[in-house]
Amino acid sequence: MAPTYQPRAWHLAVVAMIVVFDLIVLYMVLKPNVTDDYRTYYIDRSASCFPRADNVATGYYPLGEPISFVPDRSGYELDTVRWCGFMPPSNTGIRSFGDYGILRIRMPLPDDDFLLTFSSWANTDSSKPERDVQVLVNDERVGTLAFTSAKRIDGRFLVPQIVARAGGKDENGNDVVEIKFMVPRTGPPGTNSEPITLQLRLEALRLAPLKSLTAELMARSNPIEEPSSSEPPSSSTSPSPRGSTSSEAPAAPKKKEAG
Amino acid sequence: MDETIAESRTAARRWTWRIPAYILLPFYLMLIGVLLRYAVYVRNTGVWGFNDYLRALCVYDCNAYERLALNGYEGRPSGFDKGDANNWAFFPFYSIMVWAINRLTGLSMLVGGSILTCLLTVWGAILSWPLFEKKFRAYFLFCFFLFLGPFSYYFSTLYTEALFIMLTIAGFVLLRQRDYVTAGVTGALMSATRSTGLLFAGAILIAAFQNHLKDGGTVAGFFKTLWKRTDLLLAVALVPVGICCFAIYLWFHSGDALAFVHIQRAWGRAFADPFNNLWLTLKMQFDNHNYSTITSDLAFGLAALFGMALSAVMAWKGKWDWALFSLFGVLLPLSTNAYSMLRFVVGLAPVLIMAALLFSRWKWLFYLLLPALLILDVLLLPTWIGRSYYLM
Numbered sequence: 032m033a034p035t036y037q038p039r040a041w042h043l044a045v046v047a048m049i050v051v052f053d054l055i056v057l058y059m060v061l062k063p064n065v066t067d068d069y070r071t072y073y074i075d076r077s078a079s080c081f082p083r084a085d086n087v088a089t090g091y092y093p094l095g096e097p098i099s100f101v102p103d104r105s106g107y108e109l110d111t112v113r114w115c116g117f118m119p120p121s122n123t124g125i126r127s128f129g130d131y132g133i134l135r136i137r138m139p140l141p142d143d144d145f146l147l148t149f150s151s152w153a154n155t156d157s158s159k160p161e162r163d164v165q166v167l168v169n170d171e172r173v174g175t176l177a178f179t180s181a182k183r184i185d186g187r188f189l190v191p192q193i194v195a196r197a198g199g200k201d202e203n204g205n206d207v208v209e210i211k212f213m214v215p216r217t218g219p220p221g222t223n224s225e226p227i228t229l230q231l232r233l234e235a236l237r238l239a240p241l242k243s244l245t246a247e248l249m250a251r252s253n254p255i256e257e258p259s260s261s262e263p264p265s266s267s268t269s270p271s272p273r274g275s276t277s278s279e280a281p282a283a284p285k286k287k288e289a290g
Numbered sequence: 291m292d293e294t295i296a297e298s299r300t301a302a303r304r305w306t307w308r309i310p311a312y313i314l315l316p317f318y319l320m321l322i323g324v325l326l327r328y329a330v331y332v333r334n335t336g337v338w339g340f341n342d343y344l345r346a347l348c349v350y351d352c353n354a355y356e357r358l359a360l361n362g363y364e365g366r367p368s369g370f371d372k373g374d375a376n377n378w379a380f381f382p383f384y385s386i387m388v389w390a391i392n393r394l395t396g397l398s399m400l401v402g403g404s405i406l407t408c409l410l411t412v413w414g415a416i417l418s419w420p421l422f423e424k425k426f427r428a429y430f431l432f433c434f435f436l437f438l439g440p441f442s443y444y445f446s447t448l449y450t451e452a453l454f455i456m457l458t459i460a461g462f463v464l465l466r467q468r469d470y471v472t473a474g475v476t477g478a479l480m481s482a483t484r485s486t487g488l489l490f491a492g493a494i495l496i497a498a499f500q501n502h503l504k505d506g507g508t509v510a511g512f513f514k515t516l517w518k519r520t521d522l523l524l525a526v527a528l529v530p531v532g533i534c535c536f537a538i539y540l541w542f543h544s545g546d547a548l549a550f551v552h553i554q555r556a557w558g559r560a561f562a563d564p565f566n567n568l569w570l571t572l573k574m575q576f577d578n579h580n581y582s583t584i585t586s587d588l589a590f591g592l593a594a595l596f597g598m599a600l601s602a603v604m605a606w607k608g609k610w611d612w613a614l615f616s617l618f619g620v621l622l623p624l625s626t627n628a629y630s631m632l633r634f635v636v637g638l639a640p641v642l643i644m645a646a647l648l649f650s651r652w653k654w655l656f657y658l659l660l661p662a663l664l665i666l667d668v669l670l671l672p673t674w675i676g677r678s679y680y681l682m
Contacts, residue, residue, distance in 0.1 A: 033507045038518045043520055043524075045527075049528065049531060050527070064546075065545040073549075080372065221570070224562060225560075
């Protein structure tokens with residue numbers, strides 16, 4: 032004999048309540064209340080990194096000072112400018128992941144053009160095709176690094192004042208300068224759907240106003256007048272559109288001597 | 291009076307005062323397992339502290355569940371090297387239970403959680419007895435695997451496997467008893483424990499269909515009377531309630547009701563074709579010309595195949611509710627990546643029960659498996675404590 036079933040009103044009443052509950056959840060699913068950086072990284076997946084929080088990556092940077100991303104080297108060491116797409120500092124510097132890495136500096140800028148210098152490597156070698164890394168400041172391209180081997184490339188790019196100021200100001204009136212390194216994709220996505228990209232490694236970086244650099248050079252050319260200067264000699268301050276290749280020691284200056 | 295009958299009545303009376311073997315067995319095996327692994331730990335490390343032993347066992351997700359019980363859900367993601375991880379991926383029900391134990395007893399999250407996990411596993415094992423249809427050898431093998439097998443770590447430290455297996459078993463026993471509404475409540479708790487708990491909604495419908503046929507109904511009759519089955523409607527509606535509660539919480543906490551899905555990007559998980567993922571995982575080490583070892587990728591792929599093969603056995607045995615629950619329980623995580631497939635397969639109660647039923651059919655295999663499982667349990671302890679990807 033076929034089984035018979037008896038409908039129950041209380042079942043339907045509870046189901047009706049659950050349906051209302053589910054509709055509320057559906058609304059929440061369809062209407063996320065999130066920041067743009069969250070949406071682009073986690074929901075759309077159009078961004079390749081999720082920025083660090085503003086209270087951690089404050090952007091503070093003593094203008095003109097070299098920033099060291101390697102322990103025991105001289106330079107500004109607080110990890111405040113690493114904003115998005117770079118892993119934490121290690122013994123060899125900071126490594127990019129995803130399509131780009133961004134360093135963000137927040138400070139009042141003087142009326143001057145700037146020189147951006149840094150030492151960089153990429154996980155490539157001479158058997159692979161040339162890998163170009165675009166360097167952008169406030170989304171304006173200032174130069175390209177062409178990696179044809181595993182050797183270091185010292186980046187040296189002029190940043191015009193108008194570009195440096197194009198990032199606008201934050202709530203405290205500081206100028207915001209975003210230095211972005213766009214790396215090429217080198218392989219198709221794996222099982223995690225993330226594309227394989229070139230990995231850029233930075234050991235040191237410096238953004239300095241040209242006027243102060245000129246003064247620094249003049250001071251170096253006359254050591255009697257400025258005997259206390261301990262900055263290492265710079266090979267050149269003339270900016271070039273492409274980075275120069277070197278296989279020598281990292282460009283980050285050695286630790287300052289005591290006294 | 292017939293002496294035989296009189297004796298059996300006395301025996302029956304005596305029996306009522308005894309605790310049945312199927313209840314005692316999991317307790318004994320659990321105690322033996324805990325003591326054995328502790329002894330191996332002391333032998334290997336020279337450290338006698340039981341708390342140290344529990345701390346050593348607590349690796350990977352265990353720490354996440356412990357922190358979740360201690361501090362709740364975190365704010366803006368900042369974990370891992372990419373700074374994009376936090377604990378939103380971890381479902382709340384298990385950690386709520388650990389937190390409640392801590393509040394009630396004053397035990398630390400680690401100790402209370404470890405005890406809770408062991409007892410949940412024992413409870414799950416006891417509840418599973420009806421599913422073995424009096425095949426004690428299979429039941430013994432199942433319990434032995436849980437407490438003295440190579441994956442016993444999941445069932446003795448702060449992982450959700452114990453709770454999920456217990457709830458799954460309870461759910462399938464309730465379906466067997468045709469108590470669909472209570473099974474639906476169990477399903478709600480399952481979906482608050484792990485996302486795969488949602489799959490239990492499908493199992494309810496299939497079980498109801500099969501029970502209808504077993505009760506003398508027809509296929510057409512089932513669909514004709516479906517509109518009267520308010521119990522089924524309620525049961526299915528209840529299952530997502532757990533995950534929905536979590537989604538609502540996350541919406542208020544993070545602004546994203548699906549944050550538990552989206553945060554998986556930090557673990558390299560994204561939805562894709564599970565069979566392609568399986569293929570990539572299986573061939574990865576051979577593409578790299580590694581023919582001498584079994585990499586964790588290959589192990590994960592083999593685990594997924596094992597889970598799918600046993601799902602096919604369940605279907606062949608007519609247990610379609612178990613089969614589809616298990617098959618999709620493998621395919622759902624596999625569709626995001628093959629990582630941790632060993633753990634996901636071991637976390638599926640029907641797979642373990644069917645494997646126990648299958649492998650205990652032959653006495654020689656049964657007796658061969660017991661020492662093999664035991665040796666693996668002992669040998670893998672340092673591997674587990676050493677945070678091996680294999681077992682993760």
